[in-house]
Amino acid sequence: MGIGIALAALFVLIALISIFGHYHAAENVPKKDGRSIFYRRNFNFLSQAEKDFFHVLQPFAAGHQCFVFAKVRLEDIVWVAPHVRSRFAMRNRIKSRHIDFLLCRMKDVQPLLAIELDDSSHESFKANASDVIKNEILKQAGMPLLRVRASATYDPAQLSKMIGEKLMPSV
Structure with missing residues (x-):
């Protein structure tokens, strides 16, 4: 009692x-x-480094009949196979992660290439561990990944070459 x-x-x-x-x-x-009022509009969807890279990436994409999408959830481009016993745990590994940029073919919006813009924040142990997990997830899913070091400027010809090497059979 x-x-x-x-x-x-x-x-x-x-x-x-x-x-x-x-x-x-x-x-x-x-x-x-x-x-x-609990929510506020985010006026800075992309960081300055992401905006700079986007403006170099966009002409390449248009010239190769591709769309560029920014900040795409990993869960929208890869999924956990139904036979996986620990499906819930595996889904948790992808549901809160995103890809900085995703190139998709215009005609069918098929994802072709994930692009990660790596700045100094990727040098921390925690970020590095997260990058390793993301690399493995994309590798298992068969999704090509290009990691680009953030820079003040980008050489469009060099970027085109790097993307071309990753996309050779797809575009």
Whole structure:
């Protein structure tokens, strides 16, 4: 009987804290037309380095009948095979990752090449480990991956050569 009362009291306490916390947090949220605003528009979809690279990549893609997509979820271009016993765990490895750029063939929007723009943040141990996992996932899926070192400028001819070497049989 004592445990039941203690659990009931704990439940009431948690409920009160939750309710108080919700109202208290809502008081500090900016409002528009009397409604709380929880989301904000991101005006910088791409970093400056990504924008610079995109502007060099775009003409190449158009000239080769390809589209360029930015920040594509890995889960949208690879999937976990149905026979995998640890399917849920394997899906967790891809669901929160993205590819910086994806080249797709115009006529059928088939993914042809994943492109990762590697800046200094990729030098950390954690980022490096994440890159290794991403490399392996794409390799297993048969998706070519091109890693490009971020730079202040890009040579379109060199970039074209690098992409061509990865896409030889596809484009």
